[in-house]
Amino acid sequence: MRLAIAEDSGLFRASLRLLLESSGAEVTASVASGAELLAAIKADPPEVALLDIRMPPTFTDEGITTAARLRELHPAVGILMLSTYAEMSYASQLLDAVNAGVGYLLKDNVTDVETLMDSVARVADGGTVIDPTIVRSLLQRNRRPSKIDTLNERERAVLRCMAEGRSNLGIAKDLFISPRTVETHVTGIFLKLGLDQADTENNRVRAVLAFLRSTNTDG
């Protein structure tokens, strides 16, 4: 897997590179800003670019503008945003800027190599990944009775995996159940939540996220 890194903190950049390389990835570029990244990969785009959300020169949401520019210049490159902000609004902003093949991951999760590499792989495949911490906080809210409460425990587990962008096969592996059973649960979830079944994998995640968020703000 060929990866590029844009991260302004030198220590974290170096450590991340070390981690990725020790996990078998090839880091083709490791730079400190979005502009440098765009310049570095111009001739030889990687499969996935890992971006810090806050970088020079603005130190605000430089990562998101870089992501949008990157998608425009190199539509095939997957984008994985690394951030210290656990707020859904940043993830939403990213999803608004870039459609599929995109992920938003908390930097803390670099300590979980499997999650990190899994996310990189899914983004490379054109999937959508949202940090499990954020999804969990959306799901764990002690909300008032809603459609979510009609789901049974197994269905909730499947929903969480869906929101994290996993395919039915991935969910089956994660939960030690057969892909067929996963399909049954997914159908059940969509029925109970009133979501369109015909959605593609990516839109599945976004539909679920949109539902989770909408039950909050529009309840």
Add this chain to the structure above:
Amino acid sequence: MRLSLAVPSDNPWLTASVVVVVTGSFSALVQLPAWSQDPDLTAMNLMVTTLFVLTGLLLRREPGQRDVAWALIVAGLLRSLDFVDGWTGPPWALYAALFGAVDRIFGAWAILRYPNRSLLKHQRVFLILLAIWIVGGHLLIVVTSLPQWNGASAASWWPTLDANLPLNNAINYAVNGGEALFAVVLLVLLAMRLTRTTGLDRIVITPIIVAGLVATVAAMASATVQMLSTLNGTPNGVYLAESSLDLAVPLAFLVAATQRGLLLRNITGLTAEISAGADIDAVRGALRSALYDPTLEVVDLSVPDGEVDGAGDAGAVDMPPPGQAADRMVQFIRTEGGSPIAVVLADPALARYQHLFDVAVQTSGLALANAQIQAQAAREKLEQVRASRARIIDATLAERRRIERDLHDGVQQHLLGLAAQVTAAVGRTTDPVAHAAFLEMRDGLREVLAELRDLAHGIHPAVLTHGGLGPALEDVAERLPLPVRLTVPATRVSPAVEATAYYVACEALANAVKHAKASGVAVAVRIADAELTMEITDDGVGGASGASGARSSGQGLSNIVDRVNALDGEVTVVSPVGAGTRLEVRIPCG
């Protein structure tokens, strides 16, 4: 008399001395023959005359009291003339018999009239009837008698028409009895005046009325004795007693003048009373008590237009406050520069005490002007405090943002780098002890990072800086266990206003969850006309109040009020028990 009046009045002591000399000489001259017979009586008469004249002169300076002054002067002079019959000469006994009691008419006139500007109708009728009765009655006595019957020498001029002793006695009884009756009526009139007068007038006239009552009773007693002793001549002791009691009248007028001096001092004392932080109400109260006028009004002209109609000079004069007669006495309180601060509307009776009134208004004007200067200083101070508070808010906010940024860019990234290195080390080591140690380190670092993230967010949410109020509130709403309906425009306002609105919303939302037991909350933000308005409505139990002692959301609410006030904003809380809570916040954001 002419001489004394010609003396310039700018030296009152000189005037008084001249008057004493001239009047005393006149009185002494008139009574000269009686002097050796009855020195007590003549001396008393001299005193009475001089005091009356002096009092009259004093009174001439009072506005509208010139007639009263003349009445007193004439009464005083006539008093001595009553005893002119001591002289042996044809006309003197006749004068005394005819006009011996005329001084009483002038005395009654002065007492009834003072301190008004004119007599009331019934008072005038009374005085005319009294004059007719006294002069007419004595004329009848004279024409029905011989001079000897009246203690005069036979050589006196005496227009006897029909010397008839029984008739003369009857007329004598009737005239004197009638005079006694008039005296009773006068007593009633005086008592009526006393009960009907209020305010400053009452304080001033009380001694005069009392003196009038005393003099009248004395005159009654004297008339009764004269009537009973017609034939034998009236004993001089009676005249002496009456004269000494008559002294009460000029003395009372002098007391009244002194009284006014005391009132003036009272009013000067007003300054001390109201200068410390005087407001319109304090000035009104002080003026009312100092001028004995409970109807007195002070209208503030310094309040902005709209609170008082026609705050200008003309407006206030043309339109006195409703419910007040237009003929009120009007006086402006002005600053040293001459611009009107307030207008005083008072009982027109105070016109008699123009000097007192002016001093009082001037004094209170000083106090009011001082109060305005103090208020101005307080306003400026407040403005300074506001400005410095705004600077503190901005500085605090900047500091929090800086700390958040430092945490994020420094410590957080550094720790993340370490965490990544430890993670890499976990994958590379084969030693089980080291592997376990690395895993433990990694987990510890992960916890520290999570705590640090929460800490940084608590210090200042980065999303507020980057995305503004909308995204920041969305993130807050997402963490809450109840549905939140958000309506927030994308418009950005100043960081201080955004931060305040954000913290207020957090506080209110936390209250809705913790205390109000709400099942839903709506947050609506509007930014228009240089003002941010935020309305937070829940469907909880209500009963929230900023006051202490309410349920524990009180502290939260007072925090909200403090934060909003710091930006000159306003907070409105409507929270009826059982009907939800509605919090409205307005913050200027021009």
